[in-house]
Amino acid sequence: xxxxxxxxxxxxxxxxxxxxxxxxxxxxxxxxxxxxxxxxxxxxxxxxxxxxxxxxxxxxxxxxxxxxxxxxxxxxxxxxxxxxxxxxxxxxxxxxxxxxxxxxxxxxxxxxxxxxxxxxxxxxxxxxxxxxxxxxxxxxxxxxxxxxxxxxxxxxxxxxxxxxxxxxxxxxxxxxxxxxxxxxxxxxxxxxxxxxxxxxxxxxxxxxxxxxxxxx
Amino acid sequence: xxxxxxxxxxxxxxxxxxxxxxxxxxxxxxxxxxxxxxxxxxxxxxxxxxxxxxxxxxxxxxxxxxxxxxxxxxxxxxxxxxxxxxxxxxxxxxxxxxxxxxxxxxxxxxxxxxxxxxxxxxxxxxxxxxxxxxxxxxxxxxxxxxxxxxxxxxxxxxxxxxxxxxxxxxxxxxxxxxxxxxxxxxxxxxxxxxxxxxxxxxxxxxxxxxxxxxxx
Amino acid sequence: xxxxxxxxxxxxxxxxxxxxxxxxxxxxxxxxxxxxxxxxxxxxxxxxxxxxxxxxxxxxxxxxxxxxxxxxxxxxxxxxxxxxxxxxxxxxxxxxxxxxxxxxxxxxxxxxxxxxxxxxxxxxxxxxxxxxxxxxxxxxxxxxxxxxxxxxxxxxxxxxxxxxxxxxxxxxxxxxxxxxxxxxxxxxxxxxxxxxxxxxxxxxxxxxxxxxxxxx
Amino acid sequence: xxxxxxxxxxxxxxxxxxxxxxxxxxxxxxxxxxxxxxxxxxxxxxxxxxxxxxxxxxxxxxxxxxxxxxxxxxxxxxxxxxxxxxxxxxxxxxxxxxxxxxxxxxxxxxxxxxxxxxxxxxxxxxxxxxxxxxxxxxxxxxxxxxxxxxxxxxxxxxxxxxxxxxxxxxxxxxxxxxxxxxxxxxxxxxxxxxxxxxxxxxxxxxxxxxxxxxxx
DNA sequence: AATGAATGAGCTTTCATTCAT
DNA sequence: TATGAATGAAAGCTCATTCAT
Numbered sequence: 001x002x003x004x005x006x007x008x009x010x011x012x013x014x015x016x017x018x019x020x021x022x023x024x025x026x027x028x029x030x031x032x033x034x035x036x037x038x039x040x041x042x043x044x045x046x047x048x049x050x051x052x053x054x055x056x057x058x059x060x061x062x063x064x065x066x067x068x069x070x071x072x073x074x075x076x077x078x079x080x081x082x083x084x085x086x087x088x089x090x091x092x093x094x095x096x097x098x099x100x101x102x103x104x105x106x107x108x109x110x111x112x113x114x115x116x117x118x119x120x121x122x123x124x125x126x127x128x129x130x131x132x133x134x135x136x137x138x139x140x141x142x143x144x145x146x147x148x149x150x151x152x153x154x155x156x157x158x159x160x161x162x163x164x165x166x167x168x169x170x171x172x173x174x175x176x177x178x179x180x181x182x183x184x185x186x187x188x189x190x191x192x193x194x195x196x197x198x199x200x201x202x203x204x205x206x207x208x209x210x211x212x213x214x215x216x
Numbered sequence: 217x218x219x220x221x222x223x224x225x226x227x228x229x230x231x232x233x234x235x236x237x238x239x240x241x242x243x244x245x246x247x248x249x250x251x252x253x254x255x256x257x258x259x260x261x262x263x264x265x266x267x268x269x270x271x272x273x274x275x276x277x278x279x280x281x282x283x284x285x286x287x288x289x290x291x292x293x294x295x296x297x298x299x300x301x302x303x304x305x306x307x308x309x310x311x312x313x314x315x316x317x318x319x320x321x322x323x324x325x326x327x328x329x330x331x332x333x334x335x336x337x338x339x340x341x342x343x344x345x346x347x348x349x350x351x352x353x354x355x356x357x358x359x360x361x362x363x364x365x366x367x368x369x370x371x372x373x374x375x376x377x378x379x380x381x382x383x384x385x386x387x388x389x390x391x392x393x394x395x396x397x398x399x400x401x402x403x404x405x406x407x408x409x410x411x412x413x414x415x416x417x418x419x420x421x422x423x424x425x426x427x428x429x430x431x432x
Numbered sequence: 433x434x435x436x437x438x439x440x441x442x443x444x445x446x447x448x449x450x451x452x453x454x455x456x457x458x459x460x461x462x463x464x465x466x467x468x469x470x471x472x473x474x475x476x477x478x479x480x481x482x483x484x485x486x487x488x489x490x491x492x493x494x495x496x497x498x499x500x501x502x503x504x505x506x507x508x509x510x511x512x513x514x515x516x517x518x519x520x521x522x523x524x525x526x527x528x529x530x531x532x533x534x535x536x537x538x539x540x541x542x543x544x545x546x547x548x549x550x551x552x553x554x555x556x557x558x559x560x561x562x563x564x565x566x567x568x569x570x571x572x573x574x575x576x577x578x579x580x581x582x583x584x585x586x587x588x589x590x591x592x593x594x595x596x597x598x599x600x601x602x603x604x605x606x607x608x609x610x611x612x613x614x615x616x617x618x619x620x621x622x623x624x625x626x627x628x629x630x631x632x633x634x635x636x637x638x639x640x641x642x643x644x645x646x647x648x
Numbered sequence: 649x650x651x652x653x654x655x656x657x658x659x660x661x662x663x664x665x666x667x668x669x670x671x672x673x674x675x676x677x678x679x680x681x682x683x684x685x686x687x688x689x690x691x692x693x694x695x696x697x698x699x700x701x702x703x704x705x706x707x708x709x710x711x712x713x714x715x716x717x718x719x720x721x722x723x724x725x726x727x728x729x730x731x732x733x734x735x736x737x738x739x740x741x742x743x744x745x746x747x748x749x750x751x752x753x754x755x756x757x758x759x760x761x762x763x764x765x766x767x768x769x770x771x772x773x774x775x776x777x778x779x780x781x782x783x784x785x786x787x788x789x790x791x792x793x794x795x796x797x798x799x800x801x802x803x804x805x806x807x808x809x810x811x812x813x814x815x816x817x818x819x820x821x822x823x824x825x826x827x828x829x830x831x832x833x834x835x836x837x838x839x840x841x842x843x844x845x846x847x848x849x850x851x852x853x854x855x856x857x858x859x860x861x862x863x864x
Numbered sequence: 865a866a867t868g869a870a871t872g873a874g875c876t877t878t879c880a881t882t883c884a885t
Numbered sequence: 886t887a888t889g890a891a892t893g894a895a896a897g898c899t900c901a902t903t904c905a906t
Contacts (some may be wrong), residue, residue, distance in 0.1 A: 019865095032340065033340050034340045034341055035251075035253065035337060035338065035340050035341055036253075037251065037252075037253030037254060038253060038340070038341050040899085040900065040901085041900075041901060041902085042900080042901090050865095050866075050867090051866065051867050051868060052867085052868070052901090052902090053866070053867055053868065053869095053902090053903080053904085054865075054866055054867070056901090056902070056903080057865065057866075061901075061902080062900095062901065062902090117336060117337075119399070120333060120336055120337060120395065120399050121251060121333075121336065121337030121338075122251060122337075123399045123400075124248065124249045124250045124251055124254070125250055125251055125254050130399060130400055130401075133400070134400045134401070134402065138396070138400060138402065142402075159423070161416060161419065161420060162412070162416050164404050165404070165412065165413050165416035165417070166416060166420060168389040168392040168393050168396070168413070168416075168417065169385070169388075169389045169416075169417060169420045169421065171388075171389075171392050172385075172387075172388030172389035172390065172391055172392030172393070173384040173385045173388035173389070174388065175388055175391055175392050175395070176384040176387050176388030176391050177384050177388070179336060179391070180354070180384070183335070183336050183339045183346060184339075184346055184349070184350045184354060185346075185350070186350065186354065186358075188380050188381070196378070196381065197381050197384070200377060200378055200381035200382060200384075200385075201381070201384065201385060203377065203424075204377060204382060204385045204421070204424035204425060205385065205420070205424060206424075207375070207423065207424045207425075208419075208420035208421055208422075208423045208424025208425075209420060209423075209424075235890090256874090256875070256876085257875080257876065257877085258875085258876095266890095266891070266892090267891065267892050267893065268876090268877090268892085268893075269877090269878080269879085269891070269892055269893065269894095270890075270891055270892075272876095272877070272878075273889095273890070273891075277876080277877080278875095278876070278877090451869095464772065465772045466772045466773050467683075467685065467769060467770060467772050467773055468685075469683065469684075469685030469686060470685060470772070470773050472895085472896065472897085473896080473897065473898080474896080474897090482869095482870070482871090483870065483871050483872065484871085484872075484897090484898085485870070485871060485872065485873095485898085485899080485900085486869075486870055486871075488897095488898065488899080489868095489869070489870075493897080493898080494896095494897070494898090549768060549769075551831070552765060552768055552769065552827060552831050553683060553765075553768060553769030553770075554683065554769075555831045555832075556680065556681050556682045556683050556686070557682055557683055557686050562831060562832055562833075565832070566832045566833070566834065570828070570832060570834065574834075591855070593848060593851065593852060594844070594848050596836050597836070597844065597845050597848035597849070598848060598852060600821040600824040600825050600828070600845070600848075600849065601817070601820075601821045601848075601849060601852045601853065603820075603824050604817075604819075604820030604821035604822065604823055604824030604825070605816040605817045605820035605821070606816075606820065607820055607823055607824050607827070608816040608819050608820030608823050609816050609820070611768065611823070612786070612816070615767070615768050615771045615778060616771075616778055616781070616782045616786060617778075617782070618782065618786065618790075620812050620813070628810070628813065629813050629816070632809060632810050632813035632814060632816075632817075633813070633816065633817060635809065635856075636809060636814060636817045636853070636856035636857060637817065637852070637856055638856075639807070639855065639856045639857075640851075640852035640853060640854075640855045640856025640857075641852060641855075641856075667886095688878090688879065688880085689879075689880060689881085690879080690880090698887075698888090699887065699888050699889065700880090700881090700888085700889070701881090701882080701883085701887070701888055701889065701890095702886075702887055702888070704880090704881070704882080705886065705887075709880075709881080710879095710880065710881090
């Protein structure tokens, strides 16, 4: 009687539908903290606020949780990639500036930068994950960057660098920044202000690529 | 006469002395391939050519193997650091060129680049490892680089960048290169020639830092 | 109607509540028969009718089972001690008669006399057990006996013995009786009638303590 | 050359011949402290001052060590029993006094009282030990005591007690005394003077058995 | 949709025993 | 006689997964 009003069901439903995501959130936190193998399904369940058995109503296995996690993290990338593509026509330097700023802002969030870290850690055991990530994220993102750099070179705003290799200079410093902070707790004296890092990175990078001196 | 030739000493004693390193080598291969948790001590033993129980003659626990592995990888760093220090007086650009070339050559070897990857993966479970690595390797190496850059700035060969942040631009691309190759199998069409990458990296980096245009 | 009869409640829940005690019972039997170290958790599980893993739902470790066993055996002692205390006012000889009869009746049951035997055997490895038993059982029981004897001496019904030492003459013969039977299978020709032993023990003991001859 | 004088060999030999006993001594100490199962052969070897492998030159197995230990402890009993027998003709009370004094003096030594404790602990796993001890020690000693008491009864110095049961009153208090001290560390305020206990025990026991009041 | 008791394979670790030297 | 490296069978414990309720 009490809980059967038509209006009330939505709340239930809403929860029920949100469950898988709650599980994924919980799993992500724990995978970040302890890695995949050292995280127990029971702990994921507890953190998600349901019972061990219930997790298996939503996911076939622990591995399936990891996979879903990676898959979920991939979705926004596709969107961003599409968005980027649209704004591509402009000056490659501006696009790179935008991309770096965008990404650097995100990797500050441990819940986002943790996914690649998880994949790095588990790629041996679950090659499918690495493959998925490579195909859906890296190939897209790196190719986009590559094209951008190639365009710059062709237009004469960048020196004649090899775009395939140059992408490492775009991406690497951000990776280093994220890992130094996330894994080793090295955040520099000034704290965690990502803007200063982005500025520094873009300064060095774009000057390194530019034909003419960039004014900072 | 009494002891035969030095070379002929009991094989097993000779082996016994080499055993710990053999175990570490085996462990490293497997940790790289499957991660720490998914590697069984028995597999390490088998790969090292001895029995499960024998591993425990040399190491107290599986975790101790991991720690020894990291510790062993740290030793050469101290040596290199000392060496670097001696050559420091020269042009900072040359020293950076040397360092990058040296390191990039090493990270091509999966057995060397795997250690940081292991630490990245296991830092959650074994914070001591991360701490050790940070103190023994990162703090040393990054500080050295920082000093180098600062010197360059002071001498007027580098633009006025923040040395603390600039180190990410030195180290990051190499990290990216190693991970793209090691984890995702992205080695570029041209294969695994590290020299081309080093060249490209130094070109972009040093131009990015330089006051005047570097001639490539 | 809704929940069926109380009796019909899910069997397994009912069992679940009894499980820890079933495990302890099984463990006791096996510890008696083979000692703590030589008993495998799997055997305990099998005897208790569940799987190895299930034992760990109820106890943290094998040692915890032993401890719980001792703890469980201690509970009734406290009750008895309280009971004894109430009847203390009477003639010390009567109280001693009661105590000896009570205890001797119990040590006939191997599941009761086994606990001290286990503690004797394992005190080296688990000093906490010995300490617990000493504090909860021995200190209580021996002190009670001591007081009893002292009272007897003061009232002039017992000769002036040292109560601290005399307790050994109360307790020791029962201990000997239990061990001879339990460990060495020495039960006397007439079998296991404990009453004859109790009679004999009390006869000798009380005559040994008495100021005047006891009539048997 | 150095170590080959004829005179020197004896010392060697002597050691070699003493080795098994040294092993037994070491084993006894450790078995007392940790029990049979929890004692490692390697520890026995270390304490006896030789290598793990060497132990197996003298004993076939760990169990064989335990058995030899018990066997060794039995030898003196036979001698004592014979001695006792010779002095038997005297007053049973005197013989009992002698026996109790003798035994009580010995059970103060943990290396002697430990043997029965070991047997109590391990009788489940090694029934042969219990059987051996029963036959060689208990049956002998208890029978002797029994005979003694029976004689006393027949001669009219003891009341008509059942000798089979009365032996428990002779032996039990000593057992209790040894266990309270050895296992639970209960040694009474006055320390470890065994004479006071023997005196107390004999006082109570002999008065308990006597037809006429004993003067203490 | 949800629970949590139960399972059992699998892992790390220990240690009696063997054997080449 | 003596060593100690090596073995391999257990044993304790964990945890992903299942299933009766």
